[in-house]
Amino acid sequence: MATAKLAVIAPAAAERRPAFGRWPGVLALLPFFAVLLAFCLVPAAWVLISSKPADGGMWYANFAEILSSPFYRQAFGNSLDVSLWSSLAGLVIAVVGVASLRRVPGRLRSAAVAFTNMSSNLSGVPLAFAFIILLGTNGTLTLILRHWGWIDDAHLYSLNGLILIYAYFQIPLGVLVLYPAFDALDDDWQHAASQLGAGPFSYWWHVGLPVLAPALAGTFILLFANAMGAYASAFALTAGNVNLVTIRIASLVAGDIFLQPDLAAALAVLLMALLALVTAVNHWLLNRSYRGD
Amino acid sequence: MATERYHRGVVYLLVVLLALPVLGTLIYSLSERWDATVLPHGLTLHWYTTLWLDDRFLMAFWHSLVVCLGTLLLSTILIVPAVFAIHYYFPRLDRWMNILILLPFAVPPVVSSVGLLSLYADGPxxxxxxxxxxxxxxxxxxxxxxxxxxxxxxxVINVRELVDAAHLLGASTPRAFWAVILPGLRKGLLASLFISFSFLFGEFVFANMLVGTRYETLQVYLYNMRNASGHFTSALVMSYFIFTFALTWMAMRISRQERT
Incomplete structure (x- = not known):
């Protein structure tokens, strides 16, 4: 009986979907795309369009102004400097850390990974405040280090201080991204290498790092882009008194001296173009290395 | 063994390095004074009681909760049906969606704020x-x-077969979605909500540039308190940490349950 009943229902059920076609699906996607358009795609497109001077002039006038201004060139130089060094420091610490994390007993490993995960929440304004308390002019660590005579003064409110803070938020990100990438390394390789007389250094130089190269490059780009776009920590640390690209963009649209949204848009376009260029070069280098030197 | 000791040492060092700012802030928030001497003076909860009795702080906390929970509700209403529609009606779009959803990552908040400020400042x-x-x-x-x-x-749950089976039993697509697909999504949804919450709770750039003190959230309040006593801001930072740490911990527990 039951099977007979099923056989009767089945054709009707199969026809139910074509009755509405894919329209319910379209209806479910519409509000989703509307909000995504309104708050991500249209503003990004607006930035592109409005980068031309508001008072007339050629479309490239703002870009020419930025590139010929020592002030804005310094902003790009500082941003590149801070991003490059903090990403490299974060990447090196993350690689060394993950290589060891994968060699310690399970309990310690999962506890350490969980802690790293949690510390990735320490970013932006609270991170800057924590570093001021630790390493500011009268910071707790500053007092201790000064007592021991290791330092004479705190240098947190400088580009080097920013590199330190940025490196701190790069480490957890690097560890979390690289951790699964280390699956590419077979544990037997290190045994095989040491059987052939290779020490840990030559194993990592000839086997480990080349195998990980694509993951390392990808992680570096992620950290670099993250640092280039970062704003909150630097803003909170210096109240906007450090010359970075993101600080310049923000002060041109929301500062209290004078506003120039079109120049901010041009700066933003240049920042995005720079990130796109870095990503493209990385992609090209990787493709070339895959094809076999 | 030497290598084992080395690896343990590196892991401990990493944890200490990451814990240093948190520990420093914690001790500072609990001490009465710590300005000229190597060790802090006196233990006190004074800074925490001052903070938690401050009306402006409680208001900012409330604002953050409202904005974050509101966003999660909106996101759930928009994203859950959209994901289902992609998987059930347009599986071929899945590849494109995976690229599209990364776009907000590629545009730093400072950059999109420029567009948002001119688009939605005044006018319609x-x-x-x-x-x-x-x-x-x-x-x-x-x-x-x-x-x-x-x-x-x-x-993992193979949407198409499940919904077709539900059709076979006489259910409509919405009913199949509600009764068959949604329960299967529950844990994934919960874990992603916890993770998103801790991210949103820490957001500063949009909140400060687009809204500022007109609807002060916790992060903006924190920034505006930058000239208050360091002990007070430490208590504020620690209260924020402990709250997000608890949330991240719950998210990790839920996603671990899901895997096993």
């Missing part, structure tokens, strides 16, 4: 200065996490 849709604009912006922040986690959950 005037949202700048109201919490409503944060709902939309925070949706784009939560989107990559929520979409990926929900999409992964759906891939």
């Amino acid at each position: 849709i005037s949202l700048v200065g109201t919490p409503w604009i944060l709902l939309g912006c925070y949706f784009t922040i939560a989107l990559p996490f929520m979409y990926r986690m929900l999409s992964d959950s759906l891939r």
Whole structure:
């Protein structure tokens, strides 16, 4: 009986979907795309369009102004400097850390990974405040280090201080991204290498790092882009008194001296173009290395 | 063994390095004075009681909760049906969606703020200065996490066969979605909501640039308190940490349960 009943229902059920076609699906996607358009795609497109001077002039006038201004060139130089060094420091610490994390007993490993995960929440304004308390002019660590005579003064409110803070938020990100990438390394390789007389250094130089190269490059780009776009920590640390690209963009649209949204848009376009260029070069280098030197 | 000791040493060093700012802030927030001497003076909860009795702090905390929970509600309403529609009606679009949802990652908040400020400052849709604009912006922040986690959950449960089976038993598509697909998404949804919450709770750029003190959230309040006593801001930072740490911990527990 039951099977007979099923056989009767089945054709009707199969026809139910074509009755509405894919329209319910379209209806479910519409509000989703509307909000995504309104708050991500249209503003990004607006930035592109409005980068031309508001008072007339050629479309490239703002870009020419930025590139010929020592002030804005310094902003790009500082941003590149801070991003490059903090990403490299974060990447090196993350690689060394993950290589060891994968060699310690399970309990310690999962506890350490969980802690790293949690510390990735320490970013932006609270991170800057924590570093001021630790390493500011009268910071707790500053007092201790000064007592021991290791330092004479705190240098947190400088580009080097920013590199330190940025490196701190790069480490957890690097560890979390690289951790699964280390699956590419077979544990037997290190045994095989040491059987052939290779020490840990030559194993990592000839086997480990080349195998990980694509993951390392990808992680570096992620950290670099993250640092280039970062704003909150630097803003909170210096109240906007450090010359970075993101600080310049923000002060041109929301500062209290004078506003120039079109120049901010041009700066933003240049920042995005720079990130796109870095990503493209990385992609090209990787493709070339895959094809076999 | 020497190598084992080395690896343990590196892991401990990493943890200490990451814990240093947290520990420093914690001790500072609990001490009466710590300005000239190597060790802090006196233990006190004074800074925490001052903070938790401050009306402006409680208001900012409330604002943050409203904006974050509102965003999560909006995101759930928009993303869950969209993920289902992609998997059930347009499986071929899945590849494109995975690229599309990464776009908010590629555009730093400072950059999109430039566009948002000129689009929604005045004119027909005037949202700048109201919490409503944060709902939309925070949706784009939560989107990559929520979409990926929900999409992964759906891939595991084989949507098409389940819904077709429900049709066979006489259920309509909405009913099949509600009774068959949604329960399977519950854990993935919960984990992604916790993760998104801790991200949104820490958001500063949109909140400060688009709304500022007109609807002060916790992060903006924190920034505006930068000239208060360091002990007070430490207590504020620690209260924020402990709250987000608890949330992240719950998210990790839920996603671990799901895997086993």
